[in-house]
Amino acid sequence: MQHLIRTDDFTISEIEEILEDAKKFSDGRFERILQDKIIITLFFENSTRTKSSFEIAAKRLGAEIVHLDVAQSSTKKGETLVDTAANLDAMHPDAIIVRHQNSGVPKMLSNNIKASIINAGDGAHAHPTQALLDLYTLREHFGDLRGKKIAIVGDIKNSRVANSNIELLSRFGMEVILAAPPHFLPKTELRTTHFLESIVDEVDVIMSLRTQTERHSSQSYASLKDYASDFCITTELIGDRDIVLLHPGPVHRNIDICDALLADKRCKVLKQVTNGVSIRMAVLKKLITQS
Amino acid sequence: MQHLIRTDDFTISEIEEILEDAKKFSDGRFERILQDKIIITLFFENSTRTKSSFEIAAKRLGAEIVHLDVAQSSTKKGETLVDTAANLDAMHPDAIIVRHQNSGVPKMLSNNIKASIINAGDGAHAHPTQALLDLYTLREHFGDLRGKKIAIVGDIKNSRVANSNIELLSRFGMEVILAAPPHFLPKTELRTTHFLESIVDEVDVIMSLRTQTERHSSQSYASLKDYASDFCITTELIGDRDIVLLHPGPVHRNIDICDALLADKRCKVLKQVTNGVSIRMAVLKKLITQS
Amino acid sequence: MQHLIRTDDFTISEIEEILEDAKKFSDGRFERILQDKIIITLFFENSTRTKSSFEIAAKRLGAEIVHLDVAQSSTKKGETLVDTAANLDAMHPDAIIVRHQNSGVPKMLSNNIKASIINAGDGAHAHPTQALLDLYTLREHFGDLRGKKIAIVGDIKNSRVANSNIELLSRFGMEVILAAPPHFLPKTELRTTHFLESIVDEVDVIMSLRTQTERHSSQSYASLKDYASDFCITTELIGDRDIVLLHPGPVHRNIDICDALLADKRCKVLKQVTNGVSIRMAVLKKLITQS
Numbered sequence: 069m070q071h072l073i074r075t076d077d078f079t080i081s082e083i084e085e086i087l088e089d090a091k092k093f094s095d096g097r098f099e100r101i102l103q104d105k106i107i108i109t110l111f112f113e114n115s116t117r118t119k120s121s122f123e124i125a126a127k128r129l130g131a132e133i134v135h136l137d138v139a140q141s142s143t144k145k146g147e148t149l150v151d152t153a154a155n156l157d158a159m160h161p162d163a164i165i166v167r168h169q170n171s172g173v174p175k176m177l178s179n180n181i182k183a184s185i186i187n188a189g190d191g192a193h194a195h196p197t198q199a200l201l202d203l204y205t206l207r208e209h210f211g212d213l214r215g216k217k218i219a220i221v222g223d224i225k226n227s228r229v230a231n232s233n234i235e236l237l238s239r240f241g242m243e244v245i246l247a248a249p250p251h252f253l254p255k256t257e258l259r260t261t262h263f264l265e266s267i268v269d270e271v272d273v274i275m276s277l278r279t280q281t282e283r284h285s286s287q288s289y290a291s292l293k294d295y296a297s298d299f300c301i302t303t304e305l306i307g308d309r310d311i312v313l314l315h316p317g318p319v320h321r322n323i324d325i326c327d328a329l330l331a332d333k334r335c336k337v338l339k340q341v342t343n344g345v346s347i348r349m350a351v352l353k354k355l356i357t358q359s
Numbered sequence: 360m361q362h363l364i365r366t367d368d369f370t371i372s373e374i375e376e377i378l379e380d381a382k383k384f385s386d387g388r389f390e391r392i393l394q395d396k397i398i399i400t401l402f403f404e405n406s407t408r409t410k411s412s413f414e415i416a417a418k419r420l421g422a423e424i425v426h427l428d429v430a431q432s433s434t435k436k437g438e439t440l441v442d443t444a445a446n447l448d449a450m451h452p453d454a455i456i457v458r459h460q461n462s463g464v465p466k467m468l469s470n471n472i473k474a475s476i477i478n479a480g481d482g483a484h485a486h487p488t489q490a491l492l493d494l495y496t497l498r499e500h501f502g503d504l505r506g507k508k509i510a511i512v513g514d515i516k517n518s519r520v521a522n523s524n525i526e527l528l529s530r531f532g533m534e535v536i537l538a539a540p541p542h543f544l545p546k547t548e549l550r551t552t553h554f555l556e557s558i559v560d561e562v563d564v565i566m567s568l569r570t571q572t573e574r575h576s577s578q579s580y581a582s583l584k585d586y587a588s589d590f591c592i593t594t595e596l597i598g599d600r601d602i603v604l605l606h607p608g609p610v611h612r613n614i615d616i617c618d619a620l621l622a623d624k625r626c627k628v629l630k631q632v633t634n635g636v637s638i639r640m641a642v643l644k645k646l647i648t649q650s
Numbered sequence: 651m652q653h654l655i656r657t658d659d660f661t662i663s664e665i666e667e668i669l670e671d672a673k674k675f676s677d678g679r680f681e682r683i684l685q686d687k688i689i690i691t692l693f694f695e696n697s698t699r700t701k702s703s704f705e706i707a708a709k710r711l712g713a714e715i716v717h718l719d720v721a722q723s724s725t726k727k728g729e730t731l732v733d734t735a736a737n738l739d740a741m742h743p744d745a746i747i748v749r750h751q752n753s754g755v756p757k758m759l760s761n762n763i764k765a766s767i768i769n770a771g772d773g774a775h776a777h778p779t780q781a782l783l784d785l786y787t788l789r790e791h792f793g794d795l796r797g798k799k800i801a802i803v804g805d806i807k808n809s810r811v812a813n814s815n816i817e818l819l820s821r822f823g824m825e826v827i828l829a830a831p832p833h834f835l836p837k838t839e840l841r842t843t844h845f846l847e848s849i850v851d852e853v854d855v856i857m858s859l860r861t862q863t864e865r866h867s868s869q870s871y872a873s874l875k876d877y878a879s880d881f882c883i884t885t886e887l888i889g890d891r892d893i894v895l896l897h898p899g900p901v902h903r904n905i906d907i908c909d910a911l912l913a914d915k916r917c918k919v920l921k922q923v924t925n926g927v928s929i930r931m932a933v934l935k936k937l938i939t940q941s
Contacts, residue, residue, distance in 0.1 A: 100395075104682075106706055117446055120425055124397055124450050127423040132709040134702055147900035155699055155899060158923035159706050317446060318438035341449035391686075408737055411716055415688055415741050418714040608737060609729035632740035 070355055071178040071185040074194045075236040082354070083200070083236075089350035090204050090343070093128075098349065100130025105162040105356055110136045110153070111188070112168040117317055117341065118188050118198075122165050125348035131356075134161070149173065150180050157181035162356045166190070171228075184355040192226045198316050199232035201347040203240060205340050206273060209312055214241030219267050221299055222277030222324070223252045229316045230277060234258065245271065249298065264298070264305060275314040276301050276324045292323055302326040312336055361646055362469040362476040365485045366527040373645070374491070374527075380641035381495050381634070384419075389640065391421025396453040396647055401427045401444070402479070403459045408608055408632065409479050409489075413456050416639035422647075425452070440464065441471050448472035453647045457481070462519075475646040483517045489607050490523035492638040494531060496631050497564060500603055505532030510558050512590055513568030513615070514543045520607045521568060525549065536562065540589065555589070555596060566605040567592050567615045583614055593617040603627055652937055653760040653767040656776045657818040664936070665782070665818075671932035672786050672925070675710070680931065682712025687744040687938055692718045692735070693770065694750045699899055699923065700770050700780075704747050707930035713938075716743070731755065732762050739763035744938045748772070753810075766937040774808045780898055781814035783929040785822060787922050788855060791894055796823030801849050803881055804859030804906070805834045811898045812859060816840065827853065831880065846880070846887060857896040858883050858906045874905055884908040894918055 071077065078086070092098065107126050111119055123133050136156070147155075156164060163184040166174045171191030178185040189195040206213055218237060224230040224246050234244050245267055246253060246260045253260055261267055276299075279292060300323055301313060313335040319325055329335050362368065369377070383389065398417050402410055414424050427447070438446075447455060454475040457465045462482030469476040480486040497504055509528060515521040515537050525535050536558055537544060537551045544551055552558055567590075570583060591614055592604060604626040610616055620626050653659065660668070674680065689708050693701055705715050718738070729737075738746060745766040748756045753773030760767040771777040788795055800819060806812040806828050816826050827849055828835060828842045835842055843849055858881075861874060882905055883895060895917040901907055911917050 104710070106709060108702075116427060116443070120399075120427065120447065121450060123425050124452070127397060127425070128395070134705050134709070136698060136702065148903070151900065151903075152698070154920060155923050156702065158920040159703060159927050160924065161706070318442065321439070321442075338445060338449040341446050342451065345450050407718060407734070411690075411718065411738065412741060414716050415743070418688060418716070419686070609733065612730070612733075629736060629740040632737050633742065636741050 069182060069184050070358070071174075071187075072196050072351060072355060073175050073178060073185065073187045075196045075199050075232050076239075077196070080239065083203070086200065086347065086350040086354060087204055087207060089353055090346040093346040093349045094343065098129060101353060102126065102129035102131035102162075102356060105131040106134060106160075107131050107352070107356075108134045108136060108156055108161045108164045108183075109188075110138060110156070110164055110166045112138050112166075112173075113189070115167055115188070117344075118167065121341070121344045122186075122188065122197075122348050122352075125345050126352055128345070129349055129352060131162075131352065150177070153177045153181050157183050163352065186351065186355065189228055191228065192231070193228050194232045195228040195316075196232050196236075197344070197348055197351055198229050199236040200351065201340055201344040202233055202275070202314055202316075203236055204343050204347050205314065205336050206237070206242075206312070207240075208343070209336070210272070212241075213237070215243070216241070216272045217243045217245060217270055218273040218275060219245045219247045219264070219271045220275045220277065221247045221264065221301065223280055224248050224277065225252050225254045226280065227277050233275065242273075247299070249295070264301075268306060268309065268311075271311060273312045273314060274301055274306070276319075278316060278318065279320050279323050292320075296323045300324060300326060301329055303328045306334075310334075314340060317341065360473060360475050361649070362465075362478075363487050363642060363646060364466045364469060364476065364478045366487045366490050366523050367530075368487070371530065374494070377491065377638065377641040377645060378495055378498060380644055381637040382499075384637040384640045385634065389420060392644060393417065393420035393422035393453075393647060396422040397425060397451075398422050398643070398647075399425045399427060399447055399452045399455045399474075400479075401429060401447070401455055401457045403429050403457075403464075404480070406458055406479070408635075409458065412632070412635045413477075413479065413488075413639050413643075416636050417643055419636070420640055420643060422453075422643065441468070444468045444472050448474050454643065477642065477646065480519055483519050483522070485523045486519040486607075487523050487527075488635070488639055488642055489520050490527040491642065492631055492635040493524055493566070493605055493607075494527055495634050495638050496605065496627050497528070497533075497603070498531075499634070500627070501563070503532075504528070506534070507532070507563045508534045508536060508561055509564040509566060510536045510538045510555070510562045511566045511568065512538045512555065512592065514571055515539050515568065516543050516545045517571065518568050524566065533564075538590070540586070555592075559597060559600065559602075562602060564603045564605060565592055565597070567610075569607060569609065570611050570614050583611075587614045591615060591617060592620055594619045597625075601625075605631060608632065651764060651766050652940070653756075653769075654778050654933060654937060655757050655760060655767065655769045657778045657781050657814050658821075659778070662821065665785070668782065668929065668932040668936060669786055669789060671935055672928040675928040675931045676925065680711060683935060684708065684711035684713035684744075684938060687713040688716060688742075689713050689934070689938075690716045690718060690738055690743045690746045690765075691770075692720060692738070692746055692748045694720050694748075694755075695771070697749055697770070699926075700749065703923070703926045704768075704770065704779075704930050704934075707927050708934055710927070711931055711934060713744075713934065732759070735759045735763050739765050745934065768933065768937065771810055774810055774813070776814045777810040777898075778814050778818075779926070779930055779933055780811050781818040782933065783922055783926040784815055784857070784896055784898075785818055786925050786929050787896065787918050788819070788824075788894070789822075790925070791918070792854070794823075795819070797825070798823070798854045799825045799827060799852055800855040800857060801827045801829045801846070801853045802857045802859065803829045803846065803883065805862055806830050806859065807834050807836045808862060809859050815857065824855075829881070831877070846883075850888060850891065850893075853893060855894045855896060856883055856888070858901075860898060860900065861902050861905050874902075878905045882906060882908060883911055885910045885914075888916075892916075896922060899923065
């Protein structure tokens with residue numbers, strides 16, 4: 069049984085196959101190939117977009133989704149996480165989609181159960197389907213990505229989206245530059261900068277990350293505005309340069325990206341959402357029908 | 360793409376078509392014509408009956424329902440309502456069913472997204488599928504409604520159910536009389552009364568509305584009893600007159616309608632619930648397959 | 651319309667038929683025989699395992715599940731439980747699966763509505779599908795159960811699982827012994843003991859019940875440890891005796907059963923979970939297609 073915990077669980081050729089399937093699905097060429105399959109969602113962190121995206125992906129292929137309401141679950145009755153998962157596994161689902169606030173939980177579960185585990189985001193560790201949909205969106209736009217440059221902007225240190233994209237986009241030949249204030253930068257061998265202006269002339273893509281206000285509850289609005297004055301992607305910053313804008317959503321308007329650019333053709337935020345469904349269809353197909 | 364925000368979004372002939380489809384569906388004549396269609400529910404107000412009714416309607420026609428758990432949603436992460444809807448829309452659902460405590464929200468969303476918006480109740484503005492199922496229930500009972508008289512009773516001023524029924528039933532030829540205490544009456548050109556006794560000899564239908572205790576939290580039980588003594592539909596009031604009783608539910612027993620009448624054949628409350636599923640099937644069919 | 655409120659709602663021959671169907675379903679021999687059927691879940695008590703098990707059972711047979719979110723439901727709007735159920739019934743579901751903290755609620759509902767009521771646990775009264783899956787698990791292991799002895803261990807007095815198993819397993823020829831501290835024992839004509847050691851040499855099966863910490867919130871950890879020192883099923887207690895261990899889950903590790911035995915082949919806890927899906931498929935088939 070194959071799992072998807074991190075992007076490097078898949079080889080380049082496996083990813084190419086996923087991108088091809090996603091393209092077919094985007095074009096409406098698909099059937100109920102997952103009819104009679106049962107997929108459990110086990111989300112310990114709230115999520116509108118990712119959970120809905122997986123659910124729609126599964127249902128488009130004819131699979132059945134069973135949501136575990138974790139807030140009301142057995143974990144409240146003194147059951148361990150592994151026991152909860154083992155019990156779910158004993159009902160023989162075909163896959164379990166897990167989101168958890170702690171890094172490593174999906175991996176741990178995959179070591180203990182038979183169903184395919186799909187990581188829908190764990191702590192600051194990984195969010196592989198997000199990186200795959202970003203890759204798909206960029207491939208759709210550019211074709212070959214070798215030699216292209218992307219700046220990832222924002223709270224990179226705490227971002228599973230950044231982690232997964234750094235691994236995946238590097239593997240497909242992109243140069244990754246990290247742009248953030250010092251306290252948001254991880255230890256890295258990648259090129260870094262504290263000044264967006266210094267790299268705006270050379271990048272092909274800017275990926276803005278979500279400012280995590282709900283994780284930094286002590287952070288004042290003043291400091292968010294301070295952040296925005298340096299790192300919000302604005303029309304003044306990029307002008308008419310041919311730069312593709314990505315963001316994993318939900319976007320903080322005028323903190324992450326300005327209103328004008330959100331409405332601009334260079335901004336692919338809604339395209340990412342659309343592509344997310346196709347990528348997740350392809351991932352579900354691969355893990356459930358081929359392993 | 361056609362939406363259903365208010366009853367007057369549909370012409371008389373469109374409504375006749377919906378009533379005919381609903382009749383077929385009530386007779387069990389339907390197939391999985393919405394197989395592979397995805398319908399999102401986006402309920403910002405709690406609802407048991409309306410949400411379940413839409414869900415059962417959709418599933419009877421083979422569609423898939425994706426519930427957005429709004430309490431846990433991106434709106435908590437600082438995303439605007441329009442952005443949330445635009446993101447859902449980017450997943451290419453076929454329809455989004457919206458309930459919101461503020462009037463006008465479904466209309467606003469329909470201006471910004473591609474999927475069909477179905478209004479499942481917005482503030483005190485409109486509740487079109489409720490009015491359609493009431494129309495269907497009355498047509499089933501009376502046939503032609505021209506010249507028939509209906510008294511709508513209760514907190515009419517704050518009632519989206521009353522608003523939608525006034526528009527729709529008037530259009531189908533009924534005379535509408537509003538019966539309520541002064542503070543529950545809207546400004547209107549319709550005939551009004553504060554005394555049920557004064558109209559009970561001439562009406563063919565009485566539609567009792569739900570006393571909204573949860574919206575008038577300061578209202579004491581004493582005043583609810585006072586209300587009931589004047590406006591509860593009782594056996595003493597209607598005697599053996601041939602009057603059809605409607606209520607959108609949930610009924611406050613012995614405040615809105617007395618126990619005895621709720622068990623009486625003239626009371627169509629459960630018939631309304633049954634018809635609600637058929638009407639919503641017909642509405643979903645029309646909006647999803649014909650636009 | 652047939653309901654399942656208690657295990658004695660079914661005759662021996664009906665139960666044999668259910669066990670046969672469950673066996674077929676366990677072997678993967680089933681089709682979408684409940685396609686186009688609508689099943690409502692109405693859970694007034696939280697449940698991960700039972701609700702998911704019913705949901706997966708229903709979906710494996712092609713039925714549609716509609717969850718009523720009771721915490722947000724009409725019961726909050728002053729509607730009685732019977733009215734809520736009557737309204738759901740008016741939408742013509744094929745079955746309603748009910749869990750309620752009060753004994754007798756499923757029975758009361760079955761007297762007032764047309765859909766099949768399936769009791770998923772009511773107060774300390776009954777949990778028939780749990781007993782059926784326990785029976786199935788034991789039959790699978792032993793074949794004929796006549797003359798076999800089972801000790802039920804723990805808070806028997808407050809346990810619907812114990813109640814249903816006592817009725818059902820006795821009917822299939824097992825001798826039931828109750829092992830518990832005095833305050834956990836019901837008035838009974840069955841054999842009882844306060845000392846597990848006194849019966850461990852003669853029993854074929856031990857069914858440990860869940861210590862209900864959430865129902866005895868004043869109970870200190872000290873007393874749970876005291877309980878465990880007398881009634882936890884441990885390797886020291888059963889040694890290498892050929893005893894099958896059952897538990898309805900979720901298990902309190904090292905309070906109900908020790909870690910080592912939970913990993914032992916004699917422990918059928920996960921097998922019970924797997925069998926639960928098959929049994930519930932068989933129950934749904936019987937109630938929905940044959941009545």
